[in-house]
Amino acid sequence: MTKVVHIITGLNTGGAEMMLYKLLSGMDRRKFDQAVISLIDEGTLGERIKALGIPVHSVGMKSGVPSLGALWKLMRTVRRLNPDLIQGWMYHGNLAAQLSALFFLKRIPVIWNIRQSLYSLKDEKPTTAAVIKLSAKMSRFPVRIVNNSSASAEHHEKIGFCRNKRVIIPNGFDVDRFFPTQEVGNKIRIELGVSDQSIMIGLIARYHPMKDHLNFLQAAKMLLQDMENVEFVLVGTNVDRKNSELMQQMDKIGKKEKFHLLGERSDIAEIIGALDIAVSSSIAEGFPNVVGEAMSCGVPCVVTDVGDSAWIVSNTGRVVPPQNPLALAAACKELIEMGAEQRRELGRKARKRIEECFSLSSIVREYELLYEHILNIRKKEE
Structure with missing residues (x-):
């Protein structure tokens, strides 16, 4: 079974957070053993994810302020979980995922996930803009960068994100939950x-x-x-x-x-x-x-x-x-x-x-195939 650890900035209700929840709900439990690390706290979705039988760990980082204590807790948690693959979510989560992988003797593949367009850095908070700029410089390190839209990929590539890592997987929707009623x-x-x-x-x-x-x-x-x-x-x-x-x-x-x-x-x-x-x-x-x-x-x-x-x-x-x-x-x-x-x-x-x-089942399968593909490549390299 493949162990996947998802690292996300926080777990309050939002587009990225809900897509993570839907992905966790739909992935094949016989193939993938999953865990979630939230950099901030468990937010509004933590309990719902736990109800799926998936563990949630929070680092307790203050919003936008990474402390040495929080980073140390992150590293210890990831090492204890010992993943085969790390999936980052959102800018801070992506960087945290990349940093976490450095503390393993074996090479752990890291995938980033970017869920927004970026029309101008001026529209972002100064701290977020700094994280985005750093992410652009570090974007050669993840094995793939998942964007949920072509527009998102193009916007980020214009400011220096690595073009040859691009994978487009759109959002998926649970048509059994969202139906005319x-x-x-x-x-x-x-x-x-x-x-x-x-x-x-x-x-x-x-x-x-x-x-x-x-x-x-x-x-x-x-x-x-x-x-x-x-x-x-x-x-x-x-x-x-x-x-x-x-x-x-x-x-x-x-x-x-x-x-x-x-x-x-x-x-x-x-x-x-x-x-x-x-x-x-x-x-x-x-x-x-x-x-x-x-x-x-x-x-x-x-x-x-x-x-x-x-x-x-x-x-x-x-x-x-x-x-x-x-x-x-x-x-x-x-x-x-x-x-x-x-x-x-x-x-x-x-x-x-x-x-x-855009059915959820087909989108979940795209993630599963991506993870399987990356891990097969890694096995051949070992």
């Missing part, structure tokens, strides 16, 4: 006090400049000027009424009764099921999980033309330029005015595309 969606509408006659438009994204909530809110304001039967649901970390910056933006729009700020939720599939239209308003993306999840639920999407969003949606929704609320509002209005039956038809096409191109 009006009954569950109705429960969410009842919870929020939204009538069956209202159009629900949703943005599911953590609060971050890259996600461009302001773009979504400005488009919502334009829609509300033309139609009354529209309500908006915003879900994600820090997307709640405690967020003073977000509330200031909403004060300028007015009609707060039309907006439902739900914060971080675990019932994303159910919330998506209540939507008529899902929106991704981002300035930058790699491969947005929530778009694939909405499509799998049979919900048509309006997305900005960033990362691989347009490729994912294809002809099952609408694509608009980023940072253009007028275009975003117009695309949403077009879907509203086409009527429920045509939206359902787009939703059926969207789900079919996910089933054919």
Whole structure:
């Protein structure tokens, strides 16, 4: 059996973290014995991963501040686990994975995993930008670099990441969990006090400049000027009424009764099921999980033309330029005015595309084949 250790920056709910969870859930337990190391803490996903029967170890590193004690704990944990292969996740996790492999007498193959696009280092925190620059210099050391989108790979290669290590494995979606379900969606509408006659438009994204909530809110304001039967649901970390910056933006729009700020939720599939239209308003993306999840639920999407969003949606929704609320509002209005039956038809096409191109089982198999290929190469070299 192959021992794989995954090293990730943290385990709070996010695209990379959820993809790791889905990968752990789906990989063949007869072939792969897995463990997870979180550099920070166990976050919101630690217990869920443990429930799969997979051990989770946390190093206790403070966010962005690697201490000697935390690094020593990391090295001891990795040595004790004695992996055949180390898979890094996200920038800090990738570097930690590479560093961990140095403390073995035998050569342990390390694979990096990059889950975001990188339009400009200026958009990143100074500490994160420094880690990215260091990663570019060290990118010749991992045996492969997995990107979840072509856009992500190209962006990183432009700033010096090694081109010949590239592997593209898109995000995978559990089509058995994310499926069209009006009954569950109705429960969410009842919870929020939204009538069956209202159009629900949703943005599911953590609060971050890259996600461009302001773009979504400005488009919502334009829609509300033309139609009354529209309500908006915003879900994600820090997307709640405690967020003073977000509330200031909403004060300028007015009609707060039309907006439902739900914060971080675990019932994303159910919330998506209540939507008529899902929106991704981002300035930058790699491969947005929530778009694939909405499509799998049979919900048509309006997305900005960033990362691989347009490729994912294809002809099952609408694509608009980023940072253009007028275009975003117009695309949403077009879907509203086409009527429920045509939206359902787009939703059926969207789900079919996910089933054919991005099912979780096929993506998990791509990771398994990659791991097997790397280990076979290593055996031949020994």
